[in-house]
Amino acid sequence: MERVVLITGANSGIGLALCERLLTEDSQLRLCLACRNMQRAEAARSALLTSHSNAHVDLLQLDVGSVKSVLSAAQEVKARYNRIDFLYLNAGIMPNPQLDLNAFFKGLFSRNVVRMFATAEGILTQQDRLNSDGLQEVFATNLFGHFLLIRELEPLLSRLVWTSSSNARPSAFSMEDMQHREGRESYSSSKYASDMLSLALNRQKNSQGLFSSVICPGLVMTNLTYGILPSFFWTLIMPVMWLIRIFTNTFTLTPHNGAEALHWLFLQNPESLDPRAKYHSLTSGLGTNYTQPRQMDIDEGTSDVLYSKLLELEKEVRRKRSEENAEEEICAVK
Numbered sequence: 001m002e003r004v005v006l007i008t009g010a011n012s013g014i015g016l017a018l019c020e021r022l023l024t025e026d027s028q029l030r031l032c033l034a035c036r037n038m039q040r041a042e043a044a045r046s047a048l049l050t051s052h053s054n055a056h057v058d059l060l061q062l063d064v065g066s067v068k069s070v071l072s073a074a075q076e077v078k079a080r081y082n083r084i085d086f087l088y089l090n091a092g093i094m095p096n097p098q099l100d101l102n103a104f105f106k107g108l109f110s111r112n113v114v115r116m117f118a119t120a121e122g123i124l125t126q127q128d129r130l131n132s133d134g135l136q137e138v139f140a141t142n143l144f145g146h147f148l149l150i151r152e153l154e155p156l157l158s159r160l161v162w163t164s165s166s167n168a169r170p171s172a173f174s175m176e177d178m179q180h181r182e183g184r185e186s187y188s189s190s191k192y193a194s195d196m197l198s199l200a201l202n203r204q205k206n207s208q209g210l211f212s213s214v215i216c217p218g219l220v221m222t223n224l225t226y227g228i229l230p231s232f233f234w235t236l237i238m239p240v241m242w243l244i245r246i247f248t249n250t251f252t253l254t255p256h257n258g259a260e261a262l263h264w265l266f267l268q269n270p271e272s273l274d275p276r277a278k279y280h281s282l283t284s285g286l287g288t289n290y291t292q293p294r295q296m297d298i299d300e301g302t303s304d305v306l307y308s309k310l311l312e313l314e315k316e317v318r319r320k321r322s323e324e325n326a327e328e329e330i331c332a333v334k
């Protein structure tokens, strides 16, 4: 039977590499690339068809950071497919990243150096902003848009896989400020929230046959990471990055390597997976890829609270959306 796999943020980086890997694994697959920019989506589709000429690759317009776009994309998915075997929640942003060089050089000579390179803890901040729905952009894109998509497609779904990060930290997240309006670590906060949401979804939905997992791709050179430093700087330090890679298995570096855990999960029986584990893509010094589960620092009660708060916010945005629809209809009649 043809399996249907929908991937958000599939037009570049880890998402695109995952598409390549899944088509190599199963040429009968129906892939749906959910992307906000259709030109980039078309380019990705052409690249996939160059290496897999008989592949079934569909495109779906989806801006996961916009409530209106998520709701209309979900309608389109329901019209097109009877079921989605895997939904990869991969799209993500890290806007206006700032590297604290002072903290970085201090970290270089501390006991935490390996941890710093694996998680960027204490050296990376972002500047977030409000989007047109009145939500914080990073929260809306990395977490809430995906949550709304899951809620819309729930009857069609059986497996969810989140591209989280080892940058996810409990101390960056606050339940009183789940959108991270106050702080400067919106990326870390949104990724920790996705870890919690995955656990909560497992607690609420496993009995109905829906399973959720989270992965960390390691440090991968993609548009997201290239945005952190000026491009000449990356060119300069690239040899150093490849050297560090020999000693640090989290430096997966290529999107193909980074997609290892996403691909591995595709091959696993969901009942055999640990809902409290984050599955890490790792690459050995000799270049061998493997997946390793690591326990997440997460409390079940807190993740249930987050789930309830997201349901409340969902109600609110749906109410706002229907008011806007009504206004648009009135304007159209006039």
Ligand SMILES: NC(=O)C1=CN([C@@H]2O[C@H](COP(=O)(O)OP(=O)(O)OC[C@H]3O[C@@H](n4cnc5c(N)ncnc54)[C@H](OP(=O)(O)O)[C@@H]3O)[C@@H](O)[C@H]2O)C=CC1
Pocket: 008, 009, 010, 011, 012, 013, 014, 015, 034, 035, 036, 037, 040, 062, 063, 064, 065, 066, 090, 091, 092, 093, 141, 163, 164, 165, 166, 216, 217, 218, 219, 220, 221, 222, 223, 224, 225
């Ligand atoms: N690179 C790394 O080292 C790490 C990455 N990650 C995570 O991996 C995931 C993939 O990122 P990566 O491949 O690195 O980076 P890329 O920037 O290459 O990929 C991000 C993808 O998400 C898409 N996207 C962003 N915003 C939206 C939106 N509003 N609606 C729909 N699609 C959107 C982008 O589309 P567009 O081309 O239109 O911008 C792009 O296809 C992210 O969730 C990231 O947080 C986690 C840990 C480490």
Ligand SMILES: CC(C)CCC[C@@H](C)[C@H]1CC[C@H]2C3=CC[C@H]4[C@H](C)C(=O)CC[C@]4(C)[C@H]3CC[C@]12C
Pocket: 099, 104, 116, 117, 118, 119, 120, 123, 124, 164, 165, 166, 167, 218, 219, 225, 228, 229, 237
């Ligand atoms: C000044 C240079 C000599 C070296 C600068 C290196 C930094 C730019 C990078 C060091 C650690 C990197 C990161 C670690 C974790 C990633 C995380 C898992 C993620 O989700 C996104 C990217 C990372 C934050 C990444 C970003 C670059 C570093 C900070």
